[in-house]
Every structure is written in structure tokens, then in C-alpha cells.
Amino acid sequence: MKVSASTDIAAAPEAVWALIGDLRRWPDFVAGLTRWEAAGRRRSGLGARYRALMRIGSADIGGLVEVVEFHPPADLAWNAVTGAEQRGRWRLRPHGEDATRVELRMTYHVAGWAPGAWLIARIAERAIRRNLTRTLGELARQVERDGSGR
Amino acid sequence: MGGLLPSLGRSVERRVHHADLGERDPDYIRDNLPWLWLLASAWFRADVRGLENIPERGPALLVGNHSGGNMIPDTVILTMAFSTYFGAERPFYQLAHNLVLAIPALAPLRRFGTVAATPENAAGALDAGAVLLVYPGGDHEVSRPVWERNVIDFDGRRGFVREALDAGVPLVPVVSIGGQETALFLSRGAGLARALRLDRTLRLKTLPISLALPWGLNVGDFLGHLPLPAKITIQVLPAIDLHERFGPDPDVDEVFEHVVALMQETLDALAAERRLPVLG
Numbered sequence: 068m069k070v071s072a073s074t075d076i077a078a079a080p081e082a083v084w085a086l087i088g089d090l091r092r093w094p095d096f097v098a099g100l101t102r103w104e105a106a107g108r109r110r111s112g113l114g115a116r117y118r119a120l121m122r123i124g125s126a127d128i129g130g131l132v133e134v135v136e137f138h139p140p141a142d143l144a145w146n147a148v149t150g151a152e153q154r155g156r157w158r159l160r161p162h163g164e165d166a167t168r169v170e171l172r173m174t175y176h177v178a179g180w181a182p183g184a185w186l187i188a189r190i191a192e193r194a195i196r197r198n199l200t201r202t203l204g205e206l207a208r209q210v211e212r213d214g215s216g217r
Numbered sequence: 218m219g220g221l222l223p224s225l226g227r228s229v230e231r232r233v234h235h236a237d238l239g240e241r242d243p244d245y246i247r248d249n250l251p252w253l254w255l256l257a258s259a260w261f262r263a264d265v266r267g268l269e270n271i272p273e274r275g276p277a278l279l280v281g282n283h284s285g286g287n288m289i290p291d292t293v294i295l296t297m298a299f300s301t302y303f304g305a306e307r308p309f310y311q312l313a314h315n316l317v318l319a320i321p322a323l324a325p326l327r328r329f330g331t332v333a334a335t336p337e338n339a340a341g342a343l344d345a346g347a348v349l350l351v352y353p354g355g356d357h358e359v360s361r362p363v364w365e366r367n368v369i370d371f372d373g374r375r376g377f378v379r380e381a382l383d384a385g386v387p388l389v390p391v392v393s394i395g396g397q398e399t400a401l402f403l404s405r406g407a408g409l410a411r412a413l414r415l416d417r418t419l420r421l422k423t424l425p426i427s428l429a430l431p432w433g434l435n436v437g438d439f440l441g442h443l444p445l446p447a448k449i450t451i452q453v454l455p456a457i458d459l460h461e462r463f464g465p466d467p468d469v470d471e472v473f474e475h476v477v478a479l480m481q482e483t484l485d486a487l488a489a490e491r492r493l494p495v496l497g
Contacts (some may be wrong), residue, residue: 125258
């Protein structure tokens with residue numbers, strides 16, 4: 068199942084990347100994140116691993132994730148190493164003169180008997196989409212606030 | 218009847234000896250987490266709090282109260298929440314009454330890590346570094362009448378304290394509310410169980426009597442029932458290091474009283490949060 072959300076932020080990609088590229092700051096704007104802890108020495112960049120959990124319905128779902136693509140200020144992708152099977156991507160592209168189109172994508176697999184799993188994936192999709200949309204809203208607020216403060 | 222029950226008892230004993238620690242199957246758990254998640258989220262609107270109180274690594278003994286006759290939502294919800302939180306990779310076992318594991322329809326529980334409540338299984342799981350869940354109240358607790366739903370009643374069973382001390386592992390109290398509202402539990406039926414000699418043959422001290430779906434009057438709950446969608450809240454309390462808290466040679470009774478009092482206090486607080494039965 069694929070879920071994505073996008074928004075335009077009135078700032079340069081570098082300004083958006085200042086938050087996204089620093090994984091330690093994700094709890095400041097990622098909605099529904101109930102746990103976010105570096106696992107290992109590397110805190111950011113390619114190969115950084117985090118213990119990540121997101122509240123979906125009655126459970127904190129997630130596991131160990133690893134950053135598998137890190138191209139400032141354009142692409143950041145992660146894969147799950149353990150726990151829930153999922154991957155995701157931040158995609159930043161210049162939009163017009165001084166705006167950035169930010170897309171946040173998640174792909175996940177629900178295990179088990181196929182018709183049931185499909186239904187459950189659809190139910191989870193609503194909660195995940197809500198979290199992605201809120202995340203982009205919060206990110207935009209923070210980027211724009213940081214920009215006006217300078 | 219006199220000859221039938223003892224032979225049934227022996228057949229139960231034979232069956233449960235097959236339930237060993239090696240039967241837990243992380244792939245099976247992973248495949249079943251999604252529908253358990255749906256059941257917990259949609260039917261029981263479960264709220265599990267404080268999983269971060271379980272030590273991140275190594276063995277621990279979780280001691281909980283549980284409810285709901287033979288259809289116990291607490292175990293299912295806690296196992297689901299534990300597995301999504303720590304991953305199905307982390308070994309997690311649950312001790313259960315022999316009879317539960319002997320029911321053919323409940324055989325899948327073994328793959329979730331449910332093992333017979335024997336001292337060998339308990340010590341084996343903890344020695345292997347796993348997290349172990351025990352419900353000392355057993356059948357006495359799950360068949361308590363509905364007006365005692367917010368009472369921690371382990372029937373004085375203190376074995377869990379000894380198990381934690383012997384294995385040298387922290388004790389983590391887990392308090393659950395809502396399960397005793399999944400049917401109208403009227404009586405433990407302890408007298409009935411004694412009259413039928415179930416206590417001697419099947420180690421069953423109760424024969425619960427309830428009003429439950431879809432049966433109406435439900436005696437024994439051997440076929441289970443359809444639980445009402447009661448809201449279940451589970452609170453995991455901070456881990457207790459028994460030696461740090463009670464000294465080098467802790468008194469079992471003192472630890473027991475402390476844990477029960479702590480759990481009762483938490484249950485009272487959770488009960489105060491509830492506005493309506495079932496709805497929560």
C-alpha cells in the first residue's frame with residue numbers, strides 16, 4: 068500500500084532540508100511519532116539508524132529504520148530493517164521562484180491472509196495519511212517560522 | 218462421570234507437555250499482528266500505556282491482572298502491543314492454565330508464545346533472556362463476578378515473586394481494566410466445581426456462571442463467548458528491581474503485598490477514568 072502527501076512551502080529547498088536532513092529534529096514535526104531514538108553512533112546521513120514508532124490505532128507500530136538515500140537538498144529515503152515492513156521518502160523539488168514542493172511518501176506491507184490484509188491496509192491508510200498531512204503542515208510552519216526569524 | 222473426569226485430566230496433562238518454549242513462531246506472530254491490531258483498535262478500542270517501562274533488553278517478569286472468563290482480551294492486546302512495540306523478534310512468552318492449551322481451537326496460542334504455567338517453563342523462558350507474562354490470579358480471577366471487576370485478586374498466589382527472585386529478573390506490574398465487562402459475570406461457581414470434582418481432576422477451582430453472547434446463560438465458558446466491545450486500558454508500571462527495593466534477601470510476602478497494593482492503586486485510578494461500563 069502506498070500513501071503520499073505533498074505541499075508547497077514558501078522557502079528554498081535548502082531551508083526545508085535544514086529540518087529534514089537533520090534526523091534528530093524529526094520528532095519536532097513528524098506527527099504521531101511516539102518513539103525516535105538513534106540506534107548506533109551515526110545520528111544523521113546515509114546509514115543512520117533509528118528506533119521509530121508511530122501510534123496507529125491501538126498500537127505503536129514501527130521498528131528499526133535505516134536511511135538508505137541521502138542527497139541534500141533533494142531526496143532522503145529510509146527502509147525498515149526490523150518490525151513493520153515499510154519504506155519511505157522525502158522528495159524536495161524547487162517550485163517556481165522561491166518555493167519548494169515537498170512530497171512525503173510511505174509504502175508498507177500488511178502481512179497475513181490477503182483479503183483481510185488488504186482491508187486492514189486500507190484502514191491503516193487513513194491514520195497514516197492523516198499523520199503525513201499533519202507532518203507536512205507542521206514542517207511548513209516550522210520552516211516558515213525559521214525563515215522569518217532570520 | 219467418576220471415571221471420565223480423571224481420564225480427561227490425564228489426557229489434558231499429555232497434551233500440554235507438548236507446549237514448550239520452542240513452539241513460539243515470530244513469522245506466525247508477524248502474519249497475525251494485523252488482524253489482532255484491528256481487533257484491539259476497532260472492537261476493544263484498546264489503549265496500552267507505558268510499554269517503555271519494560272526494560273529495553275534482557276529478561277523481565279510481567280505480572281498482570283486479567284479478566285473476561287475464557288475469552289481474555291488482556292492477553293491478546295498486550296501480546297499484540299508488545300510485538301508491535303518491540304518487534305516479533307523479541308522473545309515473549311505467556312503462562313497459561315493447562316486446560317487453555319489443551320483446547321484444540323486454542324492451539325495457535327502456542328505459536329504466540331503461550332506455554333503451560335509450570336515452574337520449568339517459567340525458569341526456562343527467563344533463563345533464555347525472554348520476557349515472560351504471568352497472570353497469578355488464573356481462573357480464580359477471570360471468573361470473578363462483575364461487581365468485583367476493579368479488584369486485584371490473586372487468591373494469595375505468590376509464586377511469581379519467587380520466580381522473579383530465583384531468576385534474578387525485574388518485576389513489571391501490568392494493570393488492565395475493562396475485560397470483566399465483556400459479559401455479565403455472576404459467580405465463580407466454586408461450589409459447583411468442587412461438587413463436580415473439577416478441582417481434583419482438571420485443576421479447575423471454578424466453573425464460572427455468566428450471561429454472555431450468544432448463549433444467554435453460560436456455565437463454564439468452555440466454548441467461549443462473544444465478548445462485548447468493552448474498552449480495554451492497559452497500564453504497564455515501572456519495573457521493580459527486587460533487590461534494590463527490598464534488600465539482599467527480600468521477603469516474599471512483603472513483595473507480594475507491595476505489588477498487589479501498587480496494582481490496586483493503579484486499577485482504582487483507571488476505574489476513576491471510566492465513565493460508563495463497556496463504553497469506557
